[in-house]
Amino acid sequence: MFTDTAERLDRTCDLFGLSLSWELDSPILLDLLKKQNINIWSDLRTENDPIVFGGGPVLTANPEPLAPFLDVVLLGDGEELLPNFINSIKQLKDESRAYKLKMLAKIPGIYVPSLYQPEYSSDGTLLGVNPIFTDLPQSITKQTWNSNILGHSTVITPEAAWPNIHMVEVVRSCPEMCRFCMASYLTLPFRSPSLNDGLIQAVEKGLSATNRLGLLGASVTQHPEFLELLTWLNQDQFNDIQLSISSVRASSLNSRITKILAKRGSKSLTIAIESGSSKLRQVINKKLSEDEIFSAAKYTKEGGLKKLKLYGMVGLPTESDDDIEASAKLLIEIKKRTPGLHIVFGLSTFVPKAQTPFQWQGVRQESKQRIKFLHKMLKPKGIDLRAESYGWSTIQALFSRSDRRLAPVILAVRNSQNTLGGWKKAYKGVREDTIQTEKIPILLPKPPPWDEVIYSVWNETKILPWTHLNGPISELNLLKHQEIALNQNNE
Numbered sequence: 001m002f003t004d005t006a007e008r009l010d011r012t013c014d015l016f017g018l019s020l021s022w023e024l025d026s027p028i029l030l031d032l033l034k035k036q037n038i039n040i041w042s043d044l045r046t047e048n049d050p051i052v053f054g055g056g057p058v059l060t061a062n063p064e065p066l067a068p069f070l071d072v073v074l075l076g077d078g079e080e081l082l083p084n085f086i087n088s089i090k091q092l093k094d095e096s097r098a099y100k101l102k103m104l105a106k107i108p109g110i111y112v113p114s115l116y117q118p119e120y121s122s123d124g125t126l127l128g129v130n131p132i133f134t135d136l137p138q139s140i141t142k143q144t145w146n147s148n149i150l151g152h153s154t155v156i157t158p159e160a161a162w163p164n165i166h167m168v169e170v171v172r173s174c175p176e177m178c179r180f181c182m183a184s185y186l187t188l189p190f191r192s193p194s195l196n197d198g199l200i201q202a203v204e205k206g207l208s209a210t211n212r213l214g215l216l217g218a219s220v221t222q223h224p225e226f227l228e229l230l231t232w233l234n235q236d237q238f239n240d241i242q243l244s245i246s247s248v249r250a251s252s253l254n255s256r257i258t259k260i261l262a263k264r265g266s267k268s269l270t271i272a273i274e275s276g277s278s279k280l281r282q283v284i285n286k287k288l289s290e291d292e293i294f295s296a297a298k299y300t301k302e303g304g305l306k307k308l309k310l311y312g313m314v315g316l317p318t319e320s321d322d323d324i325e326a327s328a329k330l331l332i333e334i335k336k337r338t339p340g341l342h343i344v345f346g347l348s349t350f351v352p353k354a355q356t357p358f359q360w361q362g363v364r365q366e367s368k369q370r371i372k373f374l375h376k377m378l379k380p381k382g383i384d385l386r387a388e389s390y391g392w393s394t395i396q397a398l399f400s401r402s403d404r405r406l407a408p409v410i411l412a413v414r415n416s417q418n419t420l421g422g423w424k425k426a427y428k429g430v431r432e433d434t435i436q437t438e439k440i441p442i443l444l445p446k447p448p449p450w451d452e453v454i455y456s457v458w459n460e461t462k463i464l465p466w467t468h469l470n471g472p473i474s475e476l477n478l479l480k481h482q483e484i485a486l487n488q489n490n491e
């Protein structure tokens with residue numbers, strides 16, 4: 001279903017679901033439910049309502065802010081979870097809603113938030129989220145699709161966000177494990193289909209319907225046969241295809257790759273450098289040298305591509321003003337060494353993500369000034385700096401680190417203004433009980449202070465809103481990775 005069209009749902013459906021990959025899309029769930037006349041609160045749904053379920057990386061990492069609106073959350077890979085889930089729904093078709101939910105909650109990777117009760121101390125500290133029935137699991141473990149056969153688009157349409165493009169997932173997860181990266185940590189292990197084990201077939205299938213091909217993945221050039229795939233796409237029979245790839249790993253580039261990409265219609269290349277400071281790249285485990293970055297820029301130009309997009313961040317843990325100056329210096333040097341190449345620097349603010357080693361870190365308030373500083377340094381040098389809004393990054397952090405006490409705030413924002421000011425006002429209003437929202441069917445204490453959720457560095461003994469949900473790496477190991485990272489700064 002396309003959310004921007006007035007498509008009506010068949011009210012007799014059994015299931016209504018959405019997948020979320022971006023925190024700031026979360027409130028759309030409420031709009032979708034309202035549009036379909038489905039009660040937004042899970043607790044108020046009746047036997048005639050569909051089971052409302054969600055999945056995708058945002059909900060797998062921390063579904064708690066949306067928990068009161070969802071009947072079921074699928075933690076992990078859809079290929080693994082959906083068949084079990086749908087078969088169970090079919091088998092339980094004639095059972096009551098309550099019985100269905102209880103049975104679903106016993107299936108590995110299926111989380112039914114209404115059957116788990118958060119407990120808080122008198123000062124609002126989360127003490128745990130526990131099952132309300134003794135025969136339900138104490139914690140729920142994310143499920144992993146243990147196969148190298150990955151997804152590709154089944155719908156190619158001009159109505160899509162990327163129109164008429166056939167997208168093929170070339171890799172899932174990323175073995176690099178940059179300490180902030182949910183795309184790596186949450187989805188491990190790294191998987192890649194071999195060319196002869198479905199990848200070529202998936203590409204051919206799409207190219208019979210469209211000439212636009214997108215190769216997707218957290219870092220597509222990590223695919224062990226990436227050069228072979230490009231060489232195959234370089235055959236004359238594919239002369240009219242237009243190829244796009246997502247972010248590439250700088251160290252895996254050479255001019256042969258960039259030439260094929262240019263020949264197949266790519267105009268630009270995207271590389272995430274995160275920081276121009278080699279010290280900070282070490283802290284975050286980004287195994288990328290300055291020489292590799294300069295070479296990547298050189299190959300981009302040599303290959304005939306017009307634009308190099310570099311992604312970076314401000315506000316990373318341990319970052320100092322010197323690191324920001326190092327970023328500015330590196331970008332200016334790249335520009336100097338590759339004249340004529342359009343350099344874009346996409347800048348975002350570090351946001352702590354659940355299930356990563358930096359989940360205990362906060363958003364750093366210096367980030368705002370550091371974005372301004374980079375603007376001032378880079379614009380006059382002809383570097384096209386495109387910074388994400390610092391303010392919206394703080395809202396992202398609110399989603400990424402809150403528990404279900406955020407639900408009334410989400411509702412209040414939906415009923416008024418989805419602006420930065422609207423979020424702050426709604427949060428304050430819910431905390432101080434001065435905001436009029438629809439009656440909330442569940443008892444929720446007021447949310448913790450705004451600063452504590454967004455900016456604080458959390459103590460490692462803190463019970464996290466997602467402690468009852470297990471990702472691929474245990475909390476203990478995430479802590480060790482954080483420790484290794486932060487110690488790099490002292491060496």
Ligand code: SF4
Pocket residue numbers: 174175176177178181183184218219272
């Ligand atoms: S290389 Fe990119 S995708 Fe891989 S872990 Fe680092 S940031 Fe994530």
